[in-house]
Amino acid sequence: xxxxxxxxxxxxxxxxxxxxxxxxxxxxxxxxxxxxxxxxxxxxxxxxxxxxxxxxxxxxxxxxxxxxxxxxxxxxxxxxxxxxxxxxxxxxxxxxxxxxxxxxxxxxxxxxxxxxxxxxxxxxxxxxxxxxxxxxxxxxxxxxxxxxxxxxxxxxxxxxxxxxxxxxxxxxxxxxxxxxxxxxxxxxxxxxxxxxxxxxxxxxxxxxxxxxxxxxxxxxxxxxxxxxxxxxxxxxxxxxxxxxxxxxxxxxxxxxxxxxxxxxxxxxxxxxxxxxxxxxxxxxxxxxxxxxxxxxxxxxxxxxxxxxxxxxxxxxxxxxxxxxxxxxxxxxxxxxxxxxxxxxxxxxxxxxxxxxxxxxxxxxxxxxxxxxxxxxxxxxxxxxxxxxxxxxxxxxxxxxxxxxxxxxxxxxxxxxxxxxxxxxxxxxxxxxxxxxxxxxxxxxxxxxxxxxxxxxxxxxxxxxxxxxxxxxxxxxxxxxxxxxxxxxxxxxxxx
Amino acid sequence: xxxxxxxxxxxxxxxxxxxxxxxxxxxxxxxxxxxxxxxxxxxxxxxxxxxxxxxxxxxxxxxxxxxxxxxxxxxxxxxxxxxxxxxxxxxxxxxxxxxxxxxxxxxxxxxxxxxxxxxxxxxxxxxxxxxxxxxxxxxxxxxxxxxxxxxxxxxxxxxxxx
Numbered sequence: 001x002x003x004x005x006x007x008x009x010x011x012x013x014x015x016x017x018x019x020x021x022x023x024x025x026x027x028x029x030x031x032x033x034x035x036x037x038x039x040x041x042x043x044x045x046x047x048x049x050x051x052x053x054x055x056x057x058x059x060x061x062x063x064x065x066x067x068x069x070x071x072x073x074x075x076x077x078x079x080x081x082x083x084x085x086x087x088x089x090x091x092x093x094x095x096x097x098x099x100x101x102x103x104x105x106x107x108x109x110x111x112x113x114x115x116x117x118x119x120x121x122x123x124x125x126x127x128x129x130x131x132x133x134x135x136x137x138x139x140x141x142x143x144x145x146x147x148x149x150x151x152x153x154x155x156x157x158x159x160x161x162x163x164x165x166x167x168x169x170x171x172x173x174x175x176x177x178x179x180x181x182x183x184x185x186x187x188x189x190x191x192x193x194x195x196x197x198x199x200x201x202x203x204x205x206x207x208x209x210x211x212x213x214x215x216x217x218x219x220x221x222x223x224x225x226x227x228x229x230x231x232x233x234x235x236x237x238x239x240x241x242x243x244x245x246x247x248x249x250x251x252x253x254x255x256x257x258x259x260x261x262x263x264x265x266x267x268x269x270x271x272x273x274x275x276x277x278x279x280x281x282x283x284x285x286x287x288x289x290x291x292x293x294x295x296x297x298x299x300x301x302x303x304x305x306x307x308x309x310x311x312x313x314x315x316x317x318x319x320x321x322x323x324x325x326x327x328x329x330x331x332x333x334x335x336x337x338x339x340x341x342x343x344x345x346x347x348x349x350x351x352x353x354x355x356x357x358x359x360x361x362x363x364x365x366x367x368x369x370x371x372x373x374x375x376x377x378x379x380x381x382x383x384x385x386x387x388x389x390x391x392x393x394x395x396x397x398x399x400x401x402x403x404x405x406x407x408x409x410x411x412x413x414x415x416x417x418x419x420x421x422x423x424x425x426x427x428x429x430x431x432x433x434x435x436x437x438x439x440x441x442x443x444x445x446x447x448x449x450x451x452x453x454x455x456x457x458x459x460x461x462x463x464x465x466x467x468x469x470x471x472x473x474x475x476x477x478x479x480x481x482x483x484x485x486x487x488x489x490x491x492x493x494x495x
Numbered sequence: 496x497x498x499x500x501x502x503x504x505x506x507x508x509x510x511x512x513x514x515x516x517x518x519x520x521x522x523x524x525x526x527x528x529x530x531x532x533x534x535x536x537x538x539x540x541x542x543x544x545x546x547x548x549x550x551x552x553x554x555x556x557x558x559x560x561x562x563x564x565x566x567x568x569x570x571x572x573x574x575x576x577x578x579x580x581x582x583x584x585x586x587x588x589x590x591x592x593x594x595x596x597x598x599x600x601x602x603x604x605x606x607x608x609x610x611x612x613x614x615x616x617x618x619x620x621x622x623x624x625x626x627x628x629x630x631x632x633x634x635x636x637x638x639x640x641x642x643x644x645x646x647x648x649x650x651x652x653x654x655x656x657x
């Protein structure tokens with residue numbers, strides 16, 4: 001192990017490797033910040049470019065991209081209320097209100113520090129957990145996945161600023177949208193209305209681009225002005241306040257990182273659930289839950305730490321068993337295979353240096369991306385002061401190009417526009433958009449797991465209530481749904 | 496009960512109609528295919544009924560609101576824009592999509608950003624042109640030049656449609 005580690009260190013700290021790392025981090029930041037592109041697109045587009053590279057160099061480049069994407073996504077979430085990718089959406093809740101209050105620098109500082117530390121903790125957890133990874137992954141079968149999907153949805157509905165019913169209604173519509181297209185079990189088509197584009201279902205990324213980027217720009221265009229509603233010059237001297245806030249909220253950071261690492265390791269669930277669970281839990285155990293959604297720095301720390309820590313966790317099933325934890329990991333798996341590295345237990349035994357090289361590249365990229373973000377923060381906050389008449393056409397153009405680039409589909413461009421209008425009306429009539437997005441992510445997992453569970457139990461619903469992990473998840477669902485009422489009850493008792 | 500007091504019920508009622516349509520549609524599918532859609536549709540209709548009670552301010556609605564601590568803003572949370580501003584805000588991106596289909600992404604972006612800045616944003620000709628060229632160049636450099644990724648060319652330029 002020591003030999004492999006030192007080999008990885010000597011491979012990484014060369015001019016060539018550090019150049020690839022910086023390039024990867026820069027690409028990751030850029031792709032992360034542009035709504036709709038994200039890590040999956042960046043990796044998918046860059047796979048051919050790595051073909052002629054040595055495996056070590058390709059892994060370093062990929063590590064840089066994976067480390068840079070999450071923080072890039074948080075920049076657009078904070079500055080434009082437009083998450084670069086779904087896992088960054090939780091950062092919007094408190095990051096954007098801070099930007100509106102003229103404290104975008106503080107928010108970016110907190111996001112940078114939480115991202116870097118969360119990423120490092122996630123990687124540390126991965127190193128510690130690899131020996132027992134198999135046991136953890138095997139704890140989750142279809143009933144547990146189903147319960148996890150329901151928990152994700154209910155916990156997020158509760159976190160939507162006191163709009164539980166509307167959050168659940170949006171979630172219901174999101175689930176119905178997730179059922180559009182081919183039915184995984186029977187193979188028939190559902191709710192496609194004869195439109196061929198819908199056969200593969202409603203695509204998450206165009207929906208995300210529409211609901212956030214385009215809806216936000218439509219809203220801004222109707223009211224005019226700029227993102228920041230506070231007048232005066234851009235405040236650019238509070239970046240370090242955000243960094244300090246992270247060290248003042250270490251419990252939030254560690255909790256978010258732990259949630260991110262754990263959820264990231266569960267295949268198919270991904271960073272969106274991780275960041276929202278972390279955000280929701282932090283809000284629910286806070287003494288001032290009402291300040292969340294108004295610009296509470298803890299909200300940013302919780303979601304960013306989880307979002308960055310999840311990459312370390314997601315690498316566990318990807319590298320150890322060849323089971324990708326997310327779409328991004330699936331593409332990463334392709335990069336490994338392209339370079340002759342077959343994921344699985346043998347990879348851990350025979351290519352330890354590659355594993356450590358990746359781990360170190362990912363760690364360095366997290367820190368590098370955050371450092372670059374901190375340096376650029378003073379320029380980036382100017383975006384919040386830009387006249388919306390400039391900002392909106394540019395953001396809409398880039399977002400629609402991002403929607404197209406994902407799978408070269410014109411249908412995605414139209415879908416993004418349709419979701420933009422839906423998103424605008426959801427904002428206008430005060431229905432949370434985020435539960436719809438989460439439901440779109442979780443709908444497929446929930447339905448597949450539901451049917452698999454019933455097949456396992458010959459149609460008995462008892463399977464959801466008789467397994468220890470499923471029971472724990474069920475208890476968490478009940479707690480999350482009744483917590484507002486329990487909190488009210490406790491407050492009345494105290495009075 | 497006057498007409499104004501029913502105003503907050505508009506949105507839940509419209510959503511309920513959509514969900515009832517989806518529920519009816521689900522019964523046209525195989526039992527396994529409709530199991531979850533029907534369950535979700537019934538649950539969402541139930542939630543919409545609760546929302547309706549809350550919005551109409553009935554005694555039951557007030558109890559639900561207190562129990563779930565679910566805010567019932569009722570009216571639009573955002574200031575209602577004048578119809579012309581909203582038409583522009585939705586219409587211009589719609590124009591971009593239509594142009595994209597016809598002439599392709601890069602020319603559409605160039606024309607959309609320029610026209611939007613010049614005629615909606617009221618910016619000067621040089622500023623509108625510079626911004627339009629900059630965005631188009633950024634898209635070209637990022638996709639076509641650096642990644643050799645061909646953006647959509649438009650049906651008028653010979654590309655296939657949807």
